[in-house]
Amino acid sequence: MTAAVEVADLVKHYPKSTRNAVDGLSFRVRHGEIFGLLGPNGAGKTTTVGILTTRIVLTGGSATIGGVDVARDPVAARSKVAVVPQRVNLDRSLNARQNLLFHASYHGIGRSERHALATRLMERMGLADKSKARIDDLSGGQAQRLMIARALIHRPEVLFLDEPSTGLDPQARLFVHDRVNDLRSEGVTVVLTTHDMEEAEKLSDRVGVVDHGRMLTVDTPTALIRSLPGSGTIDARLRPNGFDSDKLTGLLSDIPGVRRVEAPGGSTALDGVSPETELRLYVDGEPGSLLGPIAAKLHDNDITVSDLSLGSASLEDVFIELTGRDLR
Amino acid sequence: MTGTTQSSIRAFWAVLGRDVFVTGREMPSFLAQVLVQPVALLFIFGKVLGQLGYTQPGYAQILLPGMIALNSFLVALQNTSFPLVLDFSFSREIEDRLLAPLPITWVAVEKMLFGAFRGLFAALLMFPIGLLMLGNVAWDLSGLPFAVLCMVLGSLVGGAVGLTVGAAVPPRRINIMFAVILAPLIFTGASQFPWAQLDQLRWFQVVCAFNPLTYVSEGMRGALLPNVPHMAPWVCLLALLGACVIFGALGIKFFLRRALD
Ligand SMILES: Nc1ncnc2c1ncn2[C@@H]1O[C@H](COP(=O)(O)OP(=O)(O)OP(=O)(O)O)[C@@H](O)[C@H]1O
Numbered sequence: 001m002t003a004a005v006e007v008a009d010l011v012k013h014y015p016k017s018t019r020n021a022v023d024g025l026s027f028r029v030r031h032g033e034i035f036g037l038l039g040p041n042g043a044g045k046t047t048t049v050g051i052l053t054t055r056i057v058l059t060g061g062s063a064t065i066g067g068v069d070v071a072r073d074p075v076a077a078r079s080k081v082a083v084v085p086q087r088v089n090l091d092r093s094l095n096a097r098q099n100l101l102f103h104a105s106y107h108g109i110g111r112s113e114r115h116a117l118a119t120r121l122m123e124r125m126g127l128a129d130k131s132k133a134r135i136d137d138l139s140g141g142q143a144q145r146l147m148i149a150r151a152l153i154h155r156p157e158v159l160f161l162d163e164p165s166t167g168l169d170p171q172a173r174l175f176v177h178d179r180v181n182d183l184r185s186e187g188v189t190v191v192l193t194t195h196d197m198e199e200a201e202k203l204s205d206r207v208g209v210v211d212h213g214r215m216l217t218v219d220t221p222t223a224l225i226r227s228l229p230g231s232g233t234i235d236a237r238l239r240p241n242g243f244d245s246d247k248l249t250g251l252l253s254d255i256p257g258v259r260r261v262e263a264p265g266g267s268t269a270l271d272g273v274s275p276e277t278e279l280r281l282y283v284d285g286e287p288g289s290l291l292g293p294i295a296a297k298l299h300d301n302d303i304t305v306s307d308l309s310l311g312s313a314s315l316e317d318v319f320i321e322l323t324g325r326d327l328r
Numbered sequence: 329m330t331g332t333t334q335s336s337i338r339a340f341w342a343v344l345g346r347d348v349f350v351t352g353r354e355m356p357s358f359l360a361q362v363l364v365q366p367v368a369l370l371f372i373f374g375k376v377l378g379q380l381g382y383t384q385p386g387y388a389q390i391l392l393p394g395m396i397a398l399n400s401f402l403v404a405l406q407n408t409s410f411p412l413v414l415d416f417s418f419s420r421e422i423e424d425r426l427l428a429p430l431p432i433t434w435v436a437v438e439k440m441l442f443g444a445f446r447g448l449f450a451a452l453l454m455f456p457i458g459l460l461m462l463g464n465v466a467w468d469l470s471g472l473p474f475a476v477l478c479m480v481l482g483s484l485v486g487g488a489v490g491l492t493v494g495a496a497v498p499p500r501r502i503n504i505m506f507a508v509i510l511a512p513l514i515f516t517g518a519s520q521f522p523w524a525q526l527d528q529l530r531w532f533q534v535v536c537a538f539n540p541l542t543y544v545s546e547g548m549r550g551a552l553l554p555n556v557p558h559m560a561p562w563v564c565l566l567a568l569l570g571a572c573v574i575f576g577a578l579g580i581k582f583f584l585r586r587a588l589d
């Protein structure tokens with residue numbers, strides 16, 4: 001069976017640019033899968049989506065949608081895909097409902113069918129009372145939902161969502177997440193780009209991490225987290241009793257199984273009493289088995305522990321591990 | 329015919345339908361946009377100056393075909409270029425049509441054709457208005473078919489030039505577009521004077537020959553007022569067809585460059 005999306009050695013070089021925006025990117029998305037494309041700013045996510053939706057011409061490599069080559073047959077590819085772009089591109093000369101109707105007519109959907117679909121989609125996107133609204137009068141979240149409705153009206157095989165929940169409030173974000181989950185049950189293939197790790201983890205069957213136009217890794221979120229060296233964590237809250245933080249960190253790092261120690265919260269002074277410090281220990285293997293040794297070590301050094309709790313790494317840790325801490 | 333071609337044709341009509349729908353809704357502002365200027369020109373130059381005795385009797389007759397030509401060419405040009413500049417810059421509202429299942433070239437052709445339609449419509453409106461304002465027109469009606477042909481070609485060339493300009497002008501230059509492109513086109517297009525009589529102003533005659541509008545004006549005036557000195561009809565026809573092909577190709581090329589990254 002052909003993949004829903006197949007990208008092989010994809011290269012995009014923008015004219016006048018010094019380096020490739022996409023630089024030998026490869027990945028496959030299966031039918032009905034929700035695939036998350038993660039990456040820091042400027043990693044090439046939007047460019048990749050642009051190529052797959054025929055808006056951007058590729059420089060090298062190949063990209064196919066359901067077996068149709070986007071470079072060789074863009075017209076056929078366009079009827080298979082839909083995209084919700086990062087920026088609003090609704091037709092301001094038309095009202096909300098007309099945006100859906102005309103989009104459907106471009107895609108050859110008959111009159112009575114497109115009216116029925118428009119009504120249903122407006123309702124499903126929580127826009128039933130906005131059908132006559134002008135585009136400029138819609139809020140950011142409403143415009144976003146309208147673009148999703150527009151994308152769905154021609155029943156695409158693959159839906160591309162470029163940062164679907166940037167700028168949305170928590171309610172709207174949850175709403176969009178629910179709609180994406182609906183799509184999963186309808187068997188629509190979804191490719192979404194995001195920086196929101198929680199979102200990627202929650203929605204995606206598999207995620208690919210992109211940086212500098214290359215795919216760093218592709219796997220399920222769980223597998224990625226498990227593969228992270230030191231993927232289990234233990235949070236400790238303690239009174240150092242005179243140990244400075246370097247010494248404390250060194251002490252704890254010496255325990256077999258502890259990979260690294262970080263102080264995410266810094267220390268909090270408690271009215272004159274010696275301050276409390278919060279530390280996060282990244283550990284290999286089962287974190288529970290290390291609770292004992294850690295507690296013992298701290299006790300031996302007269303360090304008071306007020307809390308020790310288990311945690312696990314998140315996709316964000318994977319992301320930072322792979323792409324580094326530098327700002328783009 | 330393959331399935332793709334069929335769906336492309338359907339999409340083409342739908343995209344055209346969208347423009348017709350939007351224009352229909354904006355009819356009053358469209359009419360104001362296309363009529364105020366030529367009617368004012370016709371009124372001042374054809375009526376006011378004539379009655380004050382500053383222009384020769386008969387000048388209004390020379391002016392009317394020119395004004396019709398001007399409208400066909402210029403309205404087509406403006407109605408193709410201005411929306412395109414905006415579309416390609418901040419509004420991006422054309423994107424949905426660029427993602428419709430039809431070749432991007434066809435979208436460009438649609439823009440050009442629809443601009444030409446609007447130009448043609450504006451030109452046709454000038455017929456009754458001119459008749460009404462000038463009272464009598466002494467046209468040779470046997471020349472009407474050729475005049476209409478020039479008008480149609482004039483609109484098409486206007487749409488083609490509009491596509492070229494609209495896709496080439498960056499949005500931040502839109503305000504100088506009027507000064508450096510539209511104004512010169514209005515005044516070097518032989519719509520207010522017969523080109524053939526410019527032999528005393530040779531350099532200006534040469535300048536005018538580069539403006540496609542000259543051939544629309546001359547073709548229409550020659551057909552409707554055969555006694556006024558004019559350019560040979562075949563020259564007009566050839567020049568207009570040539571301009572159509574050249575600017576059409578150039579416009580599509582620029583459009584593709586803007587539409588695809
Ligand atoms: N039209 C363009 N012309 C030139 N360079 C571009 C263009 N569009 C994007 N780029 C460059 O290509 C690179 C990738 O950009 P892209 O928009 O694909 O990143 P992204 O992963 O979507 O980032 P973000 O998370 O910020 O949206 C960037 O370095 C960007 O500056």
Ligand SMILES: [Mg+2]
Pocket residue numbers: 045046047086162
């Ligand atoms: Mg982006």
